[in-house]
Amino acid sequence: MNSRQIEVFAAVMKAGTVSRAAEILGVTQPGVSRLIAELERSLGFALFDRVRNRIVPTPEGRTFFAEVEANFRGMDRLRASAARIRDYGAGQLRVATLSALSSSIVPNAVLRFRNLRPDATVTLMVLPSRDVRDGVASGIYDIGLAADEIDVTGVVHQVFVQPRALCAMPLGHPLATRETIGPHDLSGVDFVAYVPEDRARQRFDMILSEAGAAPPRVVVETIYAATVCALVAQGVGVGLISPYAIAGHDQSQLVLRPFEPAVQSRSLLILPPDKPKSQLVRDFIDCLMAAR
Template sequence: MNLRQVEIFRAVVTHRTTARAAETLRISQPAVSKMLQALEQSVGFPLFHRTKGRLDPTVEGQLFFQEVEHAFAGLAKLRGAAARIRDYGSGEIRVASLSAFSNNIMPQAIAGFLAKHPGIAITYHSRMSSVVRDLVASGQFDLGVVADEIDRTGVECRPFIELRAALAMPEGHPLTKLEMVRPADLEGHNFLALSPEDTARQRAEAVFEQAGIKVRTVLETPYTMNICAMVANGLGVGLVDPMAADLFLNRGLVLRPFEPALNFRTLLILPPHRPPSRQVEALIAELHEAAGI
């Protein structure tokens, strides 16, 4: 059995005559008949009832035709995938980011990308930066957006955006009366902190130490979004990425500038020794546009 025989069988079932099938396939009628005979010998059962110039599938032929249709549907899918690979290099992008960008930059960038490249499928995960790094380093994902504290070995790194931290506080909190919050203002207030390995937290602790104050840390979490949600529910105050906090503004959370300046730094990371495809570069361009850089 070969694909050409199966293709001829499918055409005969569709058109019910060898003459019409031959015309459709642009081959001779004797060639069609010969191929059908060879296919029947190969499968070991008759495929057609031959009556008055028509070919009607046997019960076995109908069952075989159903499987043939499944196979040709798979071939059509393969042709579509080949076209996407020809045009874009791949039919899918796998991207992951830190959770702080899961409700702002990433949706905007992905929406902009898909509007221009509707044939590309995207898999998106929101994870801790260390997990995103591992997904990209292992080659499982094509692109990652992470905080700068990751282990940079085994990935290609590009600077992304740097955002000045702001102090998040619940509505009605005493610190909302200040136009600018400084380290000394935090004494006596419950403080919500990022995980100890976070470089933004490490820079904040250096500032607190230099100012000679000790904040009252009541909660630690690796996610800026968690700090924002906890602040909005009145648990305390915390230094956050203002982009992540945007979702919580006017929903129980207030932001104030913090002095001295502390920055959240992020990176774009790519798998090593594998140049990014054109569509990955196109998604990176959309990320820059969504971030306003």
């Protein structure tokens, strides 16, 4: 049994006669009959009965044709899948991001991507930056956004955004009357800080040291920008927050002021190593860049 015999058999079943099948296939009638006879010998049962110079499918022939059609439908699905992969890349995109960008840039990028590739599925995970890095390096995620304190060994990386942090304080806070906040303004003030290994925290501590300012009173440390927003809004203390982290959150209970000198919170776009970018990945990166 070979693919040519199956093709001829399917043509005869659909056309109803050997002559019509031969015409459709562009071969001679004896050639069609020969291939059908060879297929029957290979299968071990008759596919057609010959009745008054006509061929009539046997019950076995009808059953076998149902299997052939199912196989053809499977091939059609494979061809359609191949076309989608060729045109758009794999149909599912796996993205991981740090919390600070999960309520602003990334949702905007996902919306743009859905408009561009409505048939694609996005799996989006919000994780600590080190987990984003590990997932991208191991191939679990196609694209990652992480803070710049990660170990970039084993990933392809580039700077994505590096906004200047704002000083956030609760409504009615004494510092809310100032136009800008400086290092000395925060001396002894209750403060919601990022953990010591956070690069933005390290830059902030360095600025305080270089200014000779007494440090604020750190009352909570966290890795999540959303947690800083929530704690400041509740009146726990003052904090430094990326403008991207604030977007998407209720700002009605916050007062925001520039902090000088600038403290930049830099985020990286990371990709798996030694892996060509699919069209789907390239399209999502374009959407991320447009959403900044």
